[in-house]
Amino acid sequence: MKVTVVGAGNVGASVAEYCAMKELADEVVLLDIKEGFAEGKAMDLNQCATLNGFNTKVTGTTGDYSKTAGSKVVVITSGIPRKPGMTREELIGTNAGIVKTVTENLIKHSPDAILIVISNPMDTMTYLSAKSSGLPKNRVIGMGGMLDSARFRYRLSEALECNPNDIQGVVIGGHGDTTMIPLTRLATYNSTPVSNYLSEEKLEEVAKATMVGGATLTGLLGTSAWYAPGAAGAAMVEAIVRDQKKLMTASVYLEGEYGQNDICVGVPVIVGKDGWEEVIDFKLNDDEKAKFEASAAAVRKMNDALEL
Ligand SMILES: NC(=O)C1=CN([C@@H]2O[C@H](COP(=O)(O)OP(=O)(O)OC[C@H]3O[C@@H](n4cnc5c(N)ncnc54)[C@H](O)[C@@H]3O)[C@@H](O)[C@H]2O)C=CC1
Numbered sequence: 112m113k114v115t116v117v118g119a120g121n122v123g124a125s126v127a128e129y130c131a132m133k134e135l136a137d138e139v140v141l142l143d144i145k146e147g148f149a150e151g152k153a154m155d156l157n158q159c160a161t162l163n164g165f166n167t168k169v170t171g172t173t174g175d176y177s178k179t180a181g182s183k184v185v186v187i188t189s190g191i192p193r194k195p196g197m198t199r200e201e202l203i204g205t206n207a208g209i210v211k212t213v214t215e216n217l218i219k220h221s222p223d224a225i226l227i228v229i230s231n232p233m234d235t236m237t238y239l240s241a242k243s244s245g246l247p248k249n250r251v252i253g254m255g256g257m258l259d260s261a262r263f264r265y266r267l268s269e270a271l272e273c274n275p276n277d278i279q280g281v282v283i284g285g286h287g288d289t290t291m292i293p294l295t296r297l298a299t300y301n302s303t304p305v306s307n308y309l310s311e312e313k314l315e316e317v318a319k320a321t322m323v324g325g326a327t328l329t330g331l332l333g334t335s336a337w338y339a340p341g342a343a344g345a346a347m348v349e350a351i352v353r354d355q356k357k358l359m360t361a362s363v364y365l366e367g368e369y370g371q372n373d374i375c376v377g378v379p380v381i382v383g384k385d386g387w388e389e390v391i392d393f394k395l396n397d398d399e400k401a402k403f404e405a406s407a408a409a410v411r412k413m414n415d416a417l418e419l
């Protein structure tokens with residue numbers, strides 16, 4: 112079984128590394144347009160096989176899509192990342208063209224694949240991929256909410272001074288600095304509401320830090336993050352190839368769910384071998400519903416800039 116990752120940069124190489132480490136496929140194909148880059152990353156990763164004890168083979172290619180043929184899952188990370196001070200939305204001018212071309216090329220060689228879109232602005236790139244691939248809606252999934260939820264859980268664990276794995280928490284809505292919605296009301300510490308332990312002010316602080324999580328890292332690193340984005344991408348690959356039926360937040364094409372139509376935006380979904388299989392209704396309260404509507408409106412405005 113084959114998994115392809117397009118874009119062998121920071122995020123793509125990280126997705127490929129986690130996929131190899133977890134042996135999620137027999138072969139992981141890395142494709143990039145920069146001459147020799149994907150081949151180099153593949154060689155470096157293959158030289159980890161005996162050190163980390165994995166049997167997945169990594170193949171690198173400069174733009175040869177025939178090597179990606181028959182992939183079960185493809186992960187799209189190609190495009191530019193933001194620099195400090197930029198928003199994700201500012202990347203649309205460059206990344207829309209890249210994501211559209213890449214999607215079309217991938218589908219020619221892997222018509223049965225499930226697409227995981229990571230390139231930013233992710234919700235709009237997922238919508239573009241869904242439209243330009245013509246694939247059934249369940250086979251196009253945007254990765255953002257898993258990362259944002261992981262950051263939310265981590266920030267909550269810092270505030271509670273506890274193990275992050277004891278925290279449950281979900282972020283829905285758009286994957287943008289102002290559009291994501293950390294669902295503080297539903298977050299728990301081993302099944303007990305986090306509000307039992309943290310003040311309103313502290314919870315607000317955690318939610319705000321979560322929303323600008325990507326921007327904070329971009330400010331520190333000079334480019335955007337890759338370890339947690341790579342791990343989140345690989346977790347979605349795993350849910351598909353191992354048919355885990357996991358509840359994950361992902362950007363998917365909505366037809367009435369959460370009151371939205373003809374848009375890809377982050378909602379809780381079950382992920383398994385067929386892609387995203389079902390949207391789960393979290394029964395939002397009025398305040399959360401209003402935030403979700405505003406978030407979807409902002410994503411929709413960005414989608415309007417696309418030439419479909
Ligand atoms: N959805 C999310 O949660 C996250 C999204 N991102 C986004 O992922 C994207 C990639 O980020 P990084 O890996 O840090 O950037 P990077 O610059 O390290 O890597 C991007 C790679 O894409 C390649 N590329 C460009 N055009 C291509 C094409 N037409 N075909 C094949 N490859 C092509 C480049 O040569 C480069 O190697 C960015 O748009 C970034 O904003 C990053 C982190 C999290």
Ligand SMILES: O=C([O-])CC(=O)C(=O)O
Binds near residue numbers: 192193231326
């Ligand atoms: O912040 C960025 O531009 C990259 C990204 O989406 C994230 O790390 O959440």
